[in-house]
Structure formats: structure tokens, C-alpha cells
Amino acid sequence: MIGKIRGLLIEVTGNIGLIETFPGVCFEVYLTPRLLSRHQLNSTVEIYTYLHLKEDQINLFGFESRQDFDFFKNLIRISGIGPKTAFNILSFYGSEKLKEIIKNNDIETLGLVPGLSKKTAMKIIIELSSKLRSAPKVNHLILSEEDQLVVEALVSLGFQSKQVRSIVARLPRDLTLEEKIKEALKIKDKESTS
Numbered sequence: 001m002i003g004k005i006r007g008l009l010i011e012v013t014g015n016i017g018l019i020e021t022f023p024g025v026c027f028e029v030y031l032t033p034r035l036l037s038r039h040q041l042n043s044t045v046e047i048y049t050y051l052h053l054k055e056d057q058i059n060l061f062g063f064e065s066r067q068d069f070d071f072f073k074n075l076i077r078i079s080g081i082g083p084k085t086a087f088n089i090l091s092f093y094g095s096e097k098l099k100e101i102i103k104n105n106d107i108e109t110l111g112l113v114p115g116l117s118k119k120t121a122m123k124i125i126i127e128l129s130s131k132l133r134s135a136p137k138v139n140h141l142i143l144s145e146e147d148q149l150v151v152e153a154l155v156s157l158g159f160q161s162k163q164v165r166s167i168v169a170r171l172p173r174d175l176t177l178e179e180k181i182k183e184a185l186k187i188k189d190k191e192s193t194s
Helices: 033-038 066-076 083-092 095-103 118-129 145-156 161-169 177-193
Strands: 004-013 016-022 025-031 044-053 058-063
Touching (some): 016 044, 025 044, 058 066, 058 083, 066 095, 083 095, 095 118, 118 161, 161 177
Parallel strands (some): 025 058
Antiparallel strands (some): 004 016, 004 044, 016 025
16 A cells, blocks of 8 residues: 655646656656645655555545545545545545534535535535534435435334434435335434444
8 A cells, every 4th residue: 555655746737746756656646736736846745645446447646634634534435435526525625624514514515516416415414424523413404305205204103303314314315215214214223223
């Protein structure tokens, strides 16, 4: 695993930089706009890196601070968030701003990241709120009409609205109404027994 790189930033194309660690060896690394704005060509950079291996490609993502790097790792642990999406989120907002967005349960602002749906933004806020030690205000989460029906059905069965809304927000989008209710009941049952 390549955990950290220190070298010269010798070339930049879009958000990909070539970093020469010693003569003749260069690493192609995705770099955030903030990092690129702080360093000129042929300046020394020191970055934390995340190596992502796929069948057909190898990508290296670079972060100037440990805080951004750790936030990136938290994002990719969320089901459905890959390294490129996580990198785009951190490129759009730094980790400090993202922490503030999550603590304020600000789905609208997080949803401004290009290519990020409100449902995914909601999922990120729910998943990372516990890591940032703040419970999401589930009454303010925006649910689709179908999800709202699931919440109403479960509340009519005697479950608390707050808890049910949190569970429903985490359900996969492609389930039918009946499947969502069954899945929510399974999750509720699991959470009650754990």
C-alpha cells in the first residue's frame, strides 16, 4: 500500500498531478482543487494517498491533510460510495465544511455536489452523523412519497416515527413498497435484538 508520497509536482492535467518522487519515477495522482491551488509546478508536495485497485485500472487519490484522508476513508465505507464519488465530494467541500454540513443535517448543501442525489446526501449524513457524534435530525430528512407511506405503515404498527424515518432513509431505492416495509421490519428487529 502506498500511504504517503513526497516529491515534486511536475505536471498537472485537470485534477491529476504527476509527482516525481526521485528521478525517473512519477506517480499519477488525483489531487483536490485546494491542494492544486496551493502548489505551483516544480514545488514539493507531501500527500496522504489511497490506492484503489480495480480489474482494469489502478487509481491513486491524494490528500494534503490527514483529516481529509480520514474523511475520504469514512465516505468510502458507506455502501454505494466509491472512491471517485468520495473524492468528488471532498474536492467540492473540504473535510471541515463537510463536518459542518453533516452536523447541521444540511442535505440541500451536500446535494449541490455534482452527480450526488439527495437520497445519497441523506445517506451520507445519516451514516456519518454517529461518527461525528451528532444524531441526525430525522424529522427534517426529505423522504419520497413512497418512503413516507412506508413510514406511515410502520408508525400505524406502533413504531416511533423518528426511528422508522431513519431506517427508511437507509433502504435501497429500487425496492417495491412491500419490500421496503419487510426490509424495514427486519432492520428494526435486528436493531432491537442487538
